[in-house]
Amino acid sequence: MPNGAQALMKTLVDAGIEVCFTNPGTSEMHFVAALDSEPKMRAVLALFEGVATGAADGYARMADKPAATLLHLGCGLGNGLANLHNARKGKVPVVNIVGDHATYHVKYDAQLQSDIETVARNVSPGFVRTSQSTEALCQDAVEAIVTAKGLPGQVATLILPADVSWGEGGVPCAMPQQAPAQVADDSAVAAVVSAIQSGKKTAILLGGHGLREPSLQAAGRIAAHSKVKLFGECFPTRIERGAGLPPVERIAYLAELAGVQLADIEHLILVDCKAPVSFFAYPGKQSYLVPDGCTVHTLSTPEQDAAASLEKLAAALGASNAQPELQPAQRPGAPRGRLTAPKVCKAVGHYLPEDAIIVDEAITSGLMLNALTAGSPRHDMITLTGGAIGQGLPNAIGAAIACPERPVVALIGDGTAMYTNQALWTMAREQLNVTSIIFNNQSYSVLNIELERVGAEEVGPKAKSQLDLNGPVLNFAQLAQGMGVHGVRVSTAEEFNKALEYALSHPGPHLIEAMVPESMNGVKRKVLPWVLRSLPSLPLSLTRALKKKIAP
Amino acid sequence: MPNGAQALMKTLVDAGIEVCFTNPGTSEMHFVAALDSEPKMRAVLALFEGVATGAADGYARMADKPAATLLHLGCGLGNGLANLHNARKGKVPVVNIVGDHATYHVKYDAQLQSDIETVARNVSPGFVRTSQSTEALCQDAVEAIVTAKGLPGQVATLILPADVSWGEGGVPCAMPQQAPAQVADDSAVAAVVSAIQSGKKTAILLGGHGLREPSLQAAGRIAAHSKVKLFGECFPTRIERGAGLPPVERIAYLAELAGVQLADIEHLILVDCKAPVSFFAYPGKQSYLVPDGCTVHTLSTPEQDAAASLEKLAAALGASNAQPELQPAQRPGAPRGRLTAPKVCKAVGHYLPEDAIIVDEAITSGLMLNALTAGSPRHDMITLTGGAIGQGLPNAIGAAIACPERPVVALIGDGTAMYTNQALWTMAREQLNVTSIIFNNQSYSVLNIELERVGAEEVGPKAKSQLDLNGPVLNFAQLAQGMGVHGVRVSTAEEFNKALEYALSHPGPHLIEAMVPESMNGVKRKVLPWVLRSLPSLPLSLTRALKKKIAP
Structure with a gap:
């Protein structure tokens, strides 16, 4: 008879959960040991929980089914909370397995003891349960998966005490039939x-x-x-x-x-x-x-x-046979000259391969991304659903694992990239086809805008220094290389084009660090403030209006 | 009349809180703008909230008074949760200022909306409050500070809605006298x-x-x-x-x-x-x-x-005039030959300057640290109080800011260093006198031990791969350089000695990446398993027993 962890592993795989993004600790060691009992389960190690949870989010968005995460007690869940928040806001199914102390150990309030359920409830309002026995574990897991896979998708959190995991007598369970979704009445x-x-x-x-x-x-x-x-x-x-x-x-x-x-x-x-x-x-x-x-x-x-x-x-x-307006194929030309954020977006629009997945966490640097990729070959785009930055690089991992045959292009702001930079290591370890483009504008550019927008216009040097990321300037190409990812830093459009062509034609992960001016530089702020302050999703119609207004 | 943020800033400074570790977003912009209204307040920017909270923890341990953190809504708090857990377990005072949406905006459930109080309660059982008005804000802050500074020290969380922050009519408040601590009855x-x-x-x-x-x-x-x-x-x-x-x-x-x-x-x-x-x-x-x-x-x-x-x-x-046994001054010799984790500890013991602060998050690599620094010049040592790894580098920031005249030596495992690697950038930005020593053994070494300890001995290749950190091997010297910190990688004791001497004699941050074999390699596991599985705090008496047993 299998132990709890082995039975759980079989239950997950039988329910179609075949990927687990992990960052385990001692209390999860039996789950880790059980990985080898199920050939269908792929375990993907992350060096930080926010990478694991963001990867599970990205995976489910593209696979249309949940992955599992494996997290270490309340603190591991805490580290993964921001990207679980993004998944929750995006109605993305995720099944968290959070290891806990053995049930009898809880009362001793050891160092890592904390209230896991309370933290979990924030992102898993529909299902949080601490499994109470090895016998009940797999039924608990099935209920978690049913909740996660429902419509809308949810984050479900199953808390797995170490003794429930190592106990003998696990009973794998099968998923029930799920009712078909309702249609508008x-x-x-x-x-x-x-x-x-x-x-x-x-x-x-x-x-x-x-x-x-x-x-x-x-x-x-x-x-x-x-x-x-x-x-x-x-x-x-x-x-x-x-x-x-x-x-x-x-x-x-x-x-x-x-x-x-x-x-x-x-x-x-x-x-x-x-x-x-x-x-x-x-x-x-x-x-x-x-x-x-x-x-x-x-x-x-x-x-x-x-x-x-x-x-x-x-x-x-009576519209069932109408012909919808379809987006015509049209790509922008390749950019030339000194690199700027819009030129990066232009190059992406110019070179985007068929059937790509774009992960957009470019914040201010992505102002023109939508417009400049609108007529590129058909693709999927994933965006920052919950506003908790640090989503993009982990999402790219998950998307690449869900769709190994599709190129993933992740456009990420410098500030946001740092939150979960550890994702690069997992990309290298799994040799994922992800091209990460980091806009290095040495600034929390969006906050320069927001500082003005909230009406805090008269700001001193201490306030301003909270929004700048120079001194020292981050070197993302070096960070990538330090984690085993091919990384280059470019500062002209020609260099960028070449680096992008290279990345898209060579398998495995690449990082291109685009040195660009702070997005708001050189713009007449008082002339068009409300237009130029826009963020990723500038619509086409507004882009056209904007172009007319900006044109000299 | 000051706005809420300005009045809060004055209240904090008057209560002796003169450092704020920040990772702000839009809802905190008025607090950021108010920084310049108080010359005594030092704002230290972190690129990730776990760095900010860990720095506040390290600061308070050495300054014996709290710092503030500035975090962005529930997700920012989530990112900071693990190091707040460590502070809570260590009974360290911290005052969190968590920005929130404007009170009237909450009902719209915008992207970043989440239940901040519930998450906060996990680490701040003694004080969580969402300030309800600009008038009440500073009194709320005083109560938070009183809770934090009490005996024992606590993490207190003050949630600051944007409109309470930007509202006019803030009233700075003074701290009450705190009662003296009780003595054993x-x-x-x-x-x-x-x-x-x-x-x-x-x-x-x-x-x-x-x-x-x-x-x-x-x-x-x-x-x-x-x-x-x-x-x-x-x-x-x-x-x-x-x-x-x-x-x-x-x-x-x-x-x-x-x-x-x-x-x-x-x-x-x-x-x-x-x-x-x-x-x-x-x-x-x-x-x-x-x-x-x-x-x-x-x-x-x-x-x-x-x-x-x-x-x-x-x-x-009747012992008031007894003479306590005092630790005699004695340093180990400088190590020689191929580098190992104990030799790194030996070098630290050999070179440790007067009045240093050691931050110990070396996990298995720190096995001999206690014994080999016992007779070094007087120093403070900070350890992993709550078991949530990723504490060490942020703690070192806080310790260095609390004690700018004292050298900080942080010994950190490779796995743990990755959780909050963004700390290196803040060390560079603030030019802190921190020498970070990273033990690169390409492994979650402690989990190799724990896997065996929990009885999961027969493990397959998938399980084992969850515990190894090679493929690719991290390069911490490159990561340091990418964040503006002088970094070197060494693999002999002589190189390590030289790098440590250099780091300790040149101001500003340094990182030394010590390439060491996996701690458990070459050890007869079945002979002395329980001894060799020890973690940082191996006591002297056991070290002596261990040395005798290991000696050939």
């Missing part, structure tokens, strides 16, 4: 049809699974048939885009810009998302971004099937 | 006197402030007068030691060894600590390390004044 569809047919200006805001191809095609048919505008949420968990797919305009990060986008909408229809709100609050500005007088309708909730709901709406509108 | 002293005079074998176990000089001198007098053995707790928050101070034998990490140390003790007297328990549970082994039949007495609790309680006991015993 008739009354919701009827209300939306009536709004669309009202003659008032109507938009559909797509989030979650609404940004995957089946939903996009259905939404595209509706848009073409009924002249409805399509928006995408600001920070998608995963959006399928590029040449040949229906394009959507993402809501901008900045409330000022989002306000422009939504200004004349009279009916806003939500699909797998909530009504847009400002990322932060600012003195004297609205938090809720839906304009006064606009009626909000929910076609389908995150608990429902977005694509089927959109198909049902299309049918009700 | 007469009945406790009488019981301990009676135990000591019983003729049975008695030991005093010193923890917390019991390991600082005034307590050590008093305990040393008692030991000399009454033939009582002195133990120190396994992982001291701060221990003063070296030539000229009364030495204590620290309880070993391994239950097997601790059992030997405590075997014949019939009365165990606790000063500012609890009775020793095993770090982890192991199948078939005791968690509680006090032998059957040994009576445990508490002279003073962590709420009481350890030194005054020991003085009271000494007086009751």
Whole structure:
């Protein structure tokens, strides 16, 4: 009869969980020992828990099924919390296995004793359980997996005491059949049809699974048939885009810009998302971004099937056979001259291979990324769903493990890259096809913007020094090499192009450190402050307006 | 009238909090802007929250007063949680300022929204409060500081909504007088006197402030007068030691060894600590390390004044004028030949300057550190109080800022160094006098031991690969250089000696990467497993026994 850990391993694999991102300690040693009992389980070691949890997030976004994490007690979970927060906000399934002291050891309050359940509840509101016996362990695990894989996806946390793990008498369990997802009900569809047919200006805001191809095609048919505008949420968990797919305009990060986008909408229809709100609050500005007088309708909730709901709406509108507008194939030219952040984005748009996965955590440096990759070959894009920076490099690991045949291009700000820089080592160890592009602008550039936006304009040298990352200037090429990743530092567009071509044509991980000026330098701040302060998801229409305004 | 942030800044400085370790985001921008309003406040930027919290911990251990941290919402707190756990377990005062969304923004559940209070409660059981108004903010802060600075020291968390920070009408508050600490009461002293005079074998176990000089001198007098053995707790928050101070034998990490140390003790007297328990549970082994039949007495609790309680006991015993045994000055010779972890410790013992601060997170590589530095010039040693690795480099930052005139030598395992490697950048930015010694043995060496200790002996290749850190081998010298720290890699004792001499004689941060064999290599595991599995605090007496047994 297997011990608890061995039975758990079999239960996980039988449920389709075949990857575990690990950072184990003593209390997880029996789980580690059990890895060899299941040939289907792949264990991927991370040097920091935030890498493991971010990798599990990225994996599930691309594999459409959860990975497991293996974490060491409450402190290990704490280290992984920020990227679990991002997964939770993105409705991404993750199954955490958090090792704990043996049940009888808890009362001694040893050094690593802490309240794991309380910490876990923050990111796993739907399932936190400390397994109480070896016999019950696998049933607990099945319930965790069912919760994680439900609609919407969730982070589930199973706490595994060491004696439950090492105890004899584990009983592997099988997954129950999961009920099919519900479709938008008739009354919701009827209300939306009536709004669309009202003659008032109507938009559909797509989030979650609404940004995957089946939903996009259905939404595209509706848009073409009924002249409805399509928006995408600001920070998608995963959006399928590029040449040949229906394009959507993402809501901008900045409330000022989002306000422009939504200004004349009279009916806003939500699909797998909530009504847009400002990322932060600012003195004297609205938090809720839906304009006064606009009626909000929910076609389908995150608990429902977005694509089927959109198909049902299309049918009700008679739009099932409409031809959606599709994004034409068009790439920008290769950039030339002194390197800037927009030129990096341009090069990415120029060279992006077929079927790539873009991980976007470029923050201010990614201002033009959306526009400059819009007509590149079809690809997926993963974004910062929960706002906790340090997501991108770990996400790239997970995406590359989920899709080993697809190139992953991760665009990461210098500040954000440092949070989970240990990810580079795992990329090297697993020889993942990830090209990490680090924008080294020697600044928390976004905070320079935010400092002004919150109204704290008169700042002294101590405040300013909190936002700059020079003195010393980080050298990411050296950091990469120190972790076994091929790294180069470039400062012209020609060098960047060459480095990107090289990285995309040579297997394994690469890092390109793009030395770029601070994003806001040289910009007439008082002329176009609200436009230029935008963050990753600048929509096409606004980009065009911006280009006209900036053009000399 | 100042805004909330400005009034808070004044309140902090007036309460003696003059250093803030920061990793701010948008919601903290008014606090950042207020930094320039208080010339006495020093803001030290960290690139990751775990560095900020670990630095605050190290600072307070050496400054004997708290620093503040500045963290960004629940995710920033999460990233800082592990080192706050270490501070909590070490009873170290820390005042967290955690920025939050504006109070009215919370209901919109924006991307970074999470339950900060719940996460904070884990490390701040004594004080978690979300300040509700600008008017109340400074009084809230004073209560947080009072809690933090109490006896025992605590982590206190003040959550600062953005609108409370930017609101006008802040009212700086002054600290109240804090009551003097209580001394052990007469009945406790009488019981301990009676135990000591019983003729049975008695030991005093010193923890917390019991390991600082005034307590050590008093305990040393008692030991000399009454033939009582002195133990120190396994992982001291701060221990003063070296030539000229009364030495204590620290309880070993391994239950097997601790059992030997405590075997014949019939009365165990606790000063500012609890009775020793095993770090982890192991199948078939005791968690509680006090032998059957040994009576445990508490002279003073962590709420009481350890030194005054020991003085009271000494007086009751008539030992006030006894001469304590003092550690004679004696240094090991400089090591020669191929580098090993014990040779690194030997070099540290040989070269350690006067009045140094040793930060010990060397894990298995520090096996001989205690023995080989015992007679070095007087120094302080800081250890891993809560078991959450990644403490050492951040602690070194805080210690160096608290004591700018004292050299800091941090001994760190390769696995642990990676958790908070971003600390190196802050050391460079602040030009701190820290010499970081990284033991690169390409392994989570301690887990190789623990895997065997928990009884999971038959392990396959997947399990083993979870514990090795090669493929690729990390290059810490390169990582240091990438963050602006002078770094060298050495593989002979002569090279190490030279690098250490250089580092100790040149100001600013240095990193020495010691390439050493995996600690357990070449050891006859089955002959002396329980001895050789020891961790940092191998006591002198056991070291001697060990040397005899190992000697060919």
